[in-house]
Amino acid sequence: MRWTDLLRMSAQNLWRRKLRTILTMVGVMIGTASIVVMVSLGIGINQGYIDSLSETGELTRIQISSQLYWSSNNNAVVYLDDETTVKAQKLDDTMIRKISALDHVESVSPYMSFYNFQVRTGKLQSYYGLLAVNSSAIKTLNFEFKEGGGFSSSAGETLELILGENTLASFRKQSSQVWDNEAPDLDWLNEKFTVVLQDYNNADSDGNPKEYEFKARVVGIVKDNGGDAAYNIYTNIDTMKRIIQKHKSVFKDQNIKTDQYEQGYVRVDDFNNVLDVQSQIKELGIDAWSYAQMIQSMQQQSRSLQLMLGGIGAVAMLVAAISIANTMLMSIYERTKEIGVMKVLGCRMSSIGAMFLCEAAIIGLVGGIVGLAFSYGIGAVVNMVLGASGAYSSFRSVIPLWLCLVGLGFSTMVGVLAGLYPSQRAMRLSALAAIRTE
Amino acid sequence: MEPIIKLRNLVKVYHVGDEKLRALDGVNLDVYPGEFLCIVGRSGSGKSTLLNMLAGLEKPTRGAIQIAGERLDKMNESQLVRFRLQHVGFIFQQFNLFPSLTALENVTMPLVYRGVAPKVRKKKALAILKQLGLSTHVKHKPSQMSGGQQQRVGIARALVASPEIVFADEPTGNLDSRTSDEILGLIKEIARKNGATLIMVTHDNSIAERADRVVRLLDGKIIEIIDNRQNAQEQPQAPQNNQSPKEELPA
Numbered sequence: 001m002r003w004t005d006l007l008r009m010s011a012q013n014l015w016r017r018k019l020r021t022i023l024t025m026v027g028v029m030i031g032t033a034s035i036v037v038m039v040s041l042g043i044g045i046n047q048g049y050i051d052s053l054s055e056t057g058e059l060t061r062i063q064i065s066s067q068l069y070w071s072s073n074n075n076a077v078v079y080l081d082d083e084t085t086v087k088a089q090k091l092d093d094t095m096i097r098k099i100s101a102l103d104h105v106e107s108v109s110p111y112m113s114f115y116n117f118q119v120r121t122g123k124l125q126s127y128y129g130l131l132a133v134n135s136s137a138i139k140t141l142n143f144e145f146k147e148g149g150g151f152s153s154s155a156g157e158t159l160e161l162i163l164g165e166n167t168l169a170s171f172r173k174q175s176s177q178v179w180d181n182e183a184p185d186l187d188w189l190n191e192k193f194t195v196v197l198q199d200y201n202n203a204d205s206d207g208n209p210k211e212y213e214f215k216a217r218v219v220g221i222v223k224d225n226g227g228d229a230a231y232n233i234y235t236n237i238d239t240m241k242r243i244i245q246k247h248k249s250v251f252k253d254q255n256i257k258t259d260q261y262e263q264g265y266v267r268v269d270d271f272n273n274v275l276d277v278q279s280q281i282k283e284l285g286i287d288a289w290s291y292a293q294m295i296q297s298m299q300q301q302s303r304s305l306q307l308m309l310g311g312i313g314a315v316a317m318l319v320a321a322i323s324i325a326n327t328m329l330m331s332i333y334e335r336t337k338e339i340g341v342m343k344v345l346g347c348r349m350s351s352i353g354a355m356f357l358c359e360a361a362i363i364g365l366v367g368g369i370v371g372l373a374f375s376y377g378i379g380a381v382v383n384m385v386l387g388a389s390g391a392y393s394s395f396r397s398v399i400p401l402w403l404c405l406v407g408l409g410f411s412t413m414v415g416v417l418a419g420l421y422p423s424q425r426a427m428r429l430s431a432l433a434a435i436r437t438e
Numbered sequence: 439m440e441p442i443i444k445l446r447n448l449v450k451v452y453h454v455g456d457e458k459l460r461a462l463d464g465v466n467l468d469v470y471p472g473e474f475l476c477i478v479g480r481s482g483s484g485k486s487t488l489l490n491m492l493a494g495l496e497k498p499t500r501g502a503i504q505i506a507g508e509r510l511d512k513m514n515e516s517q518l519v520r521f522r523l524q525h526v527g528f529i530f531q532q533f534n535l536f537p538s539l540t541a542l543e544n545v546t547m548p549l550v551y552r553g554v555a556p557k558v559r560k561k562k563a564l565a566i567l568k569q570l571g572l573s574t575h576v577k578h579k580p581s582q583m584s585g586g587q588q589q590r591v592g593i594a595r596a597l598v599a600s601p602e603i604v605f606a607d608e609p610t611g612n613l614d615s616r617t618s619d620e621i622l623g624l625i626k627e628i629a630r631k632n633g634a635t636l637i638m639v640t641h642d643n644s645i646a647e648r649a650d651r652v653v654r655l656l657d658g659k660i661i662e663i664i665d666n667r668q669n670a671q672e673q674p675q676a677p678q679n680n681q682s683p684k685e686e687l688p689a
């Protein structure tokens with residue numbers, strides 16, 4: 001028998017019993033929709049995490065830190081996992097070059113933080129400390145400039161500052177009690193700034209620290225792109241080192257090291273390589289942390305959530321499968337005579353079996369298609385309601401193509417499996433008994 | 439001429455409760471190509487059992503059935519289906535048309551099972567429906583046709599694939615006598631035109647009279663074989679043989 005004839009006959013048989021076919025399909029539809037919707041919510045939650053972080057470029061960033069900066073403990077270790085450790089290493093320029101040489105690493109930016117520095121302009125002062133970075137930080141930290149740009153290539157004596165957009169509002173008079181979030185109206189790039197070191201080790205009798213002033217100017221303002229780049233005031237690490245060298249006597253009590261760094265950022269080319277690079281860095285003896293790692297553990301959690309949600313849908317599908325089997329068996333009882341006549345006319349047993357399997361598969365497939373359409377509808381409503389209510393933004397329904405295909409494949413497979421036994425029965429019906437049935 | 443059907447010592451035993459019922463009790467018979475053979479007998483004489491066995495619908499308890507050189511008693515069900523597909527057409531007493539299909543679709547079904555292309559099978563089916571005078575009822579469903587018309591569709595369906603052997607189980611049993619006559623004429627005519635062997639079960643003597651040979655069964659045994667051609671003008675096509683053949687079939 002031709003497969004086109006087989007399909008046509010199966011479809012005709014189903015169409016002859018429209019109501020029953022449709023009711024059975026509704027079962028499959030509900031089963032498919034519940035699985036797809038449940039899984040899509042799981043995916044949506046996952047996707048939400050990733051989307052909210054990937055816009056800021058923070059998904060491909062690794063934060064590195066040295067265990068040896070603050071303590072000179074020679075036994076310090078870095079944990080590769082719960083059991084394995086390696087000896088901690090200094091984060092110095094040699095190490096930075098090693099990390100830069102790793103595969104998939106795009107740029108490395110060590111930084112030094114100076115919390116006891118104050119940035120001032122006129123009578124205004126920010127409460128932000130300074131983060132000294134090199135010029136590659138623009139790439140590593142994904143800077144987008146709202147005004148100005150990066151550090152000039154030949155840094156002189158003046159400290160060049162890059163202000164995060166969100167730090168602008170922190171500039172206010174020291175006496176001011178008003179905590180509005182308004183940035184003062186300044187021509188930032190042309191204003192004179194000073195960076196003040198407050199030396200509490202040499203405070204006067206009233207407890208006021210001794211202050212040392214250094215000239216500074218703003219070269220750029222970093223736009224807030226949702227990440228944390230706009231929450232810092234940056235300065236050029238090379239200029240900073242030079243100033244520290246020049247004023248050794250001032251800095252000697254500040255516990256500042258110029259031969260190594262405390263922390264740094266590493267930019268990796270692709271999200272999928274982050275964990276790999278991260279573990280390579282750890283093996284070098286430097287601690288490393290990334291959002292990717294966090295997302296991985298979140299994904300593991302949401303995967304078990306997805307499995308649970310999918311399981312609920314699977315129960316609905318099981319019920320649908322039973323109803324397909326029931327419909328097919330009913331149909332075989334009714335068509336006993338017809339099957340017998342087919343056998344007498346010389347219709348192959350395999351064709352008879354295939355015809356019934358095909359009917360069950362069509363119920364599964366069509367039910368699956370309608371169920372998918374239904375799932376898209378439910379997903380749209382869920383997203384609309386959650387979007388309108390301003391609910392937790394990462395909770396939404398996402399139906400990727402693979403879920404569509406898996407949903408359809410699964411519903412069809414359920415149809416075929418549910419049709420296996422009925423079709424075997426139809427094949428085994430005795431032709432003689434079948435035609436004798438009235 | 440070599441017989442197309444050979445039956446040797448055919449026995450069929452049914453178990454009804456504790457009792458054994460011999461539906462067929464040692465039947466030997468040869469049927470020759472192109473013959474029109476009628477099997478007659480009272481109800482319970484074993485004639486339907488014999489026909490079912492010839493069509494491969496039932497297995498013999500003992501004995502051999504050879505049709506067109508193939509041993510039916512040694513075949514499994516799939517092989518029997520294939521055998522029917524290749525050699526056999528079947529006409530039912532109850533017509534057994536597919537109720538949801540039109541006359542044309544019903545007639546094409548054996549060709550559909552054979553995997554014949556849609557255009558070819560439509561052409562063949564239309565041709566045979568025309569022969570049977572049903573050109574105007576091609577699109578009718580069985581429920582929209584009279585008994586005689588339905589049986590004509592049944593005949594068309596049995597003969598559309600030009601089988602070598604046509605079995606008919608009381609084909610006129612559900613029809614009035616005038617229609618019966620007409621239907622029988624059609625079956626004979628087309629079978630003869632196709633050169634098909636026609637084997638018919640009936641208990642209508644007026645039909646049996648029109649057969650080439652009549653086999654009378656009683657209690658599962660052949661009690662009489664009448665050759666009507668001895669009285670006819672034309673020469674018999676097959677050797678006259680009123681005695682049951684005895685020689686064994688090779689395994």
